[in-house]
Amino acid sequence: MKYVSTRGSAPAQNFEGVLLTGLAPDGGLYVPAELPQISAAEMESWRGLKYPDLALKIITPFVSDTIEGAELKRIIDESYAEFDHPSVAPLTMLSTNEWVLELYHGPTLAFKDFALQVLGRLLDYVLKKNDQRVVILGATSGDTGSAALEGCRHSENVDIFILHPHNRVSDVQRKQMTTVPGDNVHNLAVEGNFDDCQKIVKAAFSDQSFLANDRQLVAVNSINWARIMVQIVYYFYAALALGAPARKVSFSVPTGNFGDIYAGYLAKQMGLPIDQLIVATNKNDILHRFISANDYSIADLSHTFSPSMDILVSSNFERYLFDLFDRDGAQLTNFMEQSINNSLSVSAEQWARVKACFDSDSVDDAETCALIANVYAKSAALLDPHSAIGVQAARNCNRNQAIPMIMLATAHPAKFAAAITEAGIPAPELPPHLQDLFAREERYTVVENSLSAVTDFISNTMPS
Numbered sequence: 069m070k071y072v073s074t075r076g077s078a079p080a081q082n083f084e085g086v087l088l089t090g091l092a093p094d095g096g097l098y099v100p101a102e103l104p105q106i107s108a109a110e111m112e113s114w115r116g117l118k119y120p121d122l123a124l125k126i127i128t129p130f131v132s133d134t135i136e137g138a139e140l141k142r143i144i145d146e147s148y149a150e151f152d153h154p155s156v157a158p159l160t161m162l163s164t165n166e167w168v169l170e171l172y173h174g175p176t177l178a179f180k181d182f183a184l185q186v187l188g189r190l191l192d193y194v195l196k197k198n199d200q201r202v203v204i205l206g207a208t209s210g211d212t213g214s215a216a217l218e219g220c221r222h223s224e225n226v227d228i229f230i231l232h233p234h235n236r237v238s239d240v241q242r243k244q245m246t247t248v249p250g251d252n253v254h255n256l257a258v259e260g261n262f263d264d265c266q267k268i269v270k271a272a273f274s275d276q277s278f279l280a281n282d283r284q285l286v287a288v289n290s291i292n293w294a295r296i297m298v299q300i301v302y303y304f305y306a307a308l309a310l311g312a313p314a315r316k317v318s319f320s321v322p323t324g325n326f327g328d329i330y331a332g333y334l335a336k337q338m339g340l341p342i343d344q345l346i347v348a349t350n351k352n353d354i355l356h357r358f359i360s361a362n363d364y365s366i367a368d369l370s371h372t373f374s375p376s377m378d379i380l381v382s383s384n385f386e387r388y389l390f391d392l393f394d395r396d397g398a399q400l401t402n403f404m405e406q407s408i409n410n411s412l413s414v415s416a417e418q419w420a421r422v423k424a425c426f427d428s429d430s431v432d433d434a435e436t437c438a439l440i441a442n443v444y445a446k447s448a449a450l451l452d453p454h455s456a457i458g459v460q461a462a463r464n465c466n467r468n469q470a471i472p473m474i475m476l477a478t479a480h481p482a483k484f485a486a487a488i489t490e491a492g493i494p495a496p497e498l499p500p501h502l503q504d505l506f507a508r509e510e511r512y513t514v515v516e517n518s519l520s521a522v523t524d525f526i527s528n529t530m531p532s
């Protein structure tokens with residue numbers, strides 16, 4: 069499969085090329101030149117497959133120029149063996165035609181494990197094959213960091229540096245990152261917010277001269293195509309379980325960087341009959357304003373009970389915009405460059421297409437806690453604040469109660485105890501493998517909010 073850049077002026081790459089990088093050299097993001105189309109008959113033949121077997125079917129066409137079938141199968145099987153639920157992504161019914169897709173049964177209790185367990189193993193395979201060593205650099209609003217460390221730390225060919233916003237992640241999130249052992253693991257707490265971390269990472273990728281000659285940076289953020297690709301699987305898995313392709317389904321997705329819902333959009337482009345795709349945001353609502361009012365303007369950052377969605381600019385949205393601009397990289401480049409300083413809108417025709425594709429909502433902290441309390445009282449189910457936003461948005465946006473609504477539960481409630489106690493519910497316990505988390509020793513370095521502070525740290529730390 070060939071991958072092209074959204075900015076239109078970088079050469080096409082194969083899967084290995086996009087795996088081992090971050091942004092394309094022209095500043096764009098890689099997307100497949102063409103998506104595989106799955107017929108209804110083929111989907112039908114997938115019904116009843118176990119999660120890893122379905123994943124193998126869906127991922128194979130995207131990676132087959134880089135990795136052969138038996139190796140890919142091993143990587144996928146090992147990745148999902150790390151999950152503590154036999155069905156990997158269980159669906160539970162909340163009420164009539166309302167389903168929760170539990171994506172938090174992986175090692176770090178958030179949906180990020182789905183992709184990062186696989187990404188870590190894919191990297192390990194390719195780096196060993198090439199006898200190559202790389203530096204992984206990523207920014208996290210909380211959950212990517214621990215999932216990336218957990219997925220990549222066993223690889224002998226990587227040094228990992230993860231930036232998180234100092235004092236802006238939950239205690240459990242910080243502990244999960246900073247207690248990971250290993251000489252190749254480095255946590256940096258940046259005195260800024262998540263967007264500052266994301267900017268530093270972007271800048272470091274665009275000028276890698278601070279690294280030794282034989283090293284390069286690899287991204288573990290969702291700008292890395294491999295993460296998006298792996299997330300397509302659970303959309304098919306849930307939809308097939310509820311009657312697709314004969315029956316349509318809808319999804320509501322708690323959204324920050326737009327990686328998760330973009331995978332749902334791709335599933336739809338590949339042929340999965342999805343009715344509504346609901347972008348659920350917290351108070352940081354640029355995507356909701358764009359979808360509902362054609363207003364793409366950057367507001368001030370709010371810190372909420374759902375920190376993994378406290379994001380001003382969603383980097384993966386560019387991948388969707390590329391399609392909205394009919395894959396015209398030059399036009400998109402122009403839009404993206406202007407969007408830094410201006411509030412922007414798209415043409416009436418384009419906005420109509422946006423609204424036909426997505427619904428959206430913004431849910432604040434008070435509504436989030438009320439929803440958590442309400443669901444707990446009615447059905448004894450405990451939702452984390454991110455997942456609660458997905459449920460609330462689904463209820464506000466649902467246009468057809470006869471279609472199953474699948475709401476993605478993106479994190480385990482124990483990860484975000486503050487919102488749960490605020491909702492008047494006793495804090496849930498961490499699962500057994502994390503019970504001693506607060507007793508483990510932490511290692512991290514606080515650095516000032518600047519590119520040079522980070523690149524100096526990396527070049528001083530790197531074994532040469």
Ligand SMILES: *Cc1c(COP(=O)(O)O)cnc(C)c1O
Pocket residue numbers: 178179180211212290322323324325326327328329376377454455478479
């Ligand atoms: C990362 C994350 C999100 C947002 O996902 P995106 O792909 O960034 O839109 C939502 N909920 C949780 C718990 C997360 O960790």
